[in-house]
Amino acid sequence: MDDFIAARSQMALSLAFHIVFSCVGMVMPFMMAIAHYKYLKTKKEIYKGLTKAWSKGVAILFATGAVSGTMLSFELGLLFPKFMEHAGPIFGMPFSLEGTAFFIEAIALGFFLYGWNRFNKWFHWICGVIVGISGLSSGILVVAANAWMNSPTGFEFINGEYLNIDPIKAMFNEAWFSQALHMTIAAFCATGFAVAGLHAYLILKGKNVVFHQEAFKISATMAVIAALLAPLSGDISAKDVAERQPIKLAAMEAHFHTEASAPFVLGGLVDEANEEINYAIKLPGVLSFLVHSDFETPVKGLNEFPKDEWPPVAITHYAFQIMITFGMLMMGIAVIYLFAKFFKKEWLNTRWMYKLFMIATPFGYIALEAGWTVTEVGRQPWIIYGIMRTVDAVTPMPGIQYSFYIFTAVFVSLSIILVFLMNRQIQMVAKLYDPNDPNYNPEKH
Incomplete structure (x- = not known):
């Protein structure tokens, strides 16, 4: 493995690991707040237990996410120093604001964890x-x-220099809304299904069933709403990509040749050498419709662009297909759950319904990781789209592959430890608030 591939692989691994904690930090506190609100309104101790269980899980993942996020900041400077040298002054504002949001989050989480019976209940x-x-x-x-990085703006690039920098314009670039919207909905979908699936599994095991059923209702509702909104935000994002990065769109669909009534491709094996895709299901005109809102307008193929600017087509296409597949599966489960909610309530507490969500536990994060792969790999060979190539930004320092191996071992170890800690925490708190447990004492807790 050469240093360039090692640097990219280490960054990819770090991002793939950190994105899980980012999404949990974006979503789990809202689940926690819903359970807490239910406790304040109903005074049912089971909601207090659920709030505490989720809050301690948030704390564990917050601490790990803080470390992995800090590592990412250092990695950007160490692995891609040229990028940070030029880009730092331009897009540094959202990073600095993110740091402020992080500190507010840490302080508020501390208040929440240690504020039980100390603060006013609504302030808490x-x-x-x-x-x-x-x-x-x-x-x-x-x-x-x-x-x-996908839509660089807020500066003028003249004779290799970055001039007339406008950090506000850089932060609110043309891509930020569509990416932020799709990422936010994807985070709610992924975390909702993961949490609902975990509690569904514990329900099927017969452990503290009432406790886990309440947890399931909150997380499943959040997952279902997000799963139904995800295709809409995905369509907005895809249209934005088609306008700004048509080469990425072509790679996503393995669309090698410009043609009218361009088909939307499902599956298939990419043959980059012969510039074709085999064994795919093609829906004529659908890609044209999705991009241009009509079935006839041509969609640019990869052949319209220099080959040295092509992203890795196979990886981009397969990642896109994975994202679409798991997104559709979650949407299907969401439709079934909603149908049961309004028309077949007897289905809601059936074993097969819980099994559906249990099987879907990883679906959201698989789709999320695949979507992030499309975003990042589909931008290659650029680290700043159209301005700076990734190979020109990488560090000249040798031996990066050893750093990559060490980081891989650390992340695998952390993952195993986290699974153990989260499972132990949920089981412990659920037992405390299980009315069927002989040691149950709501006053004590």
């Missing part, structure tokens, strides 16, 4: 809401920085 609840708002803001601000 507001602290939890602030954790969610600041976490959501952090995610959106980081996505704004990434969107700038």
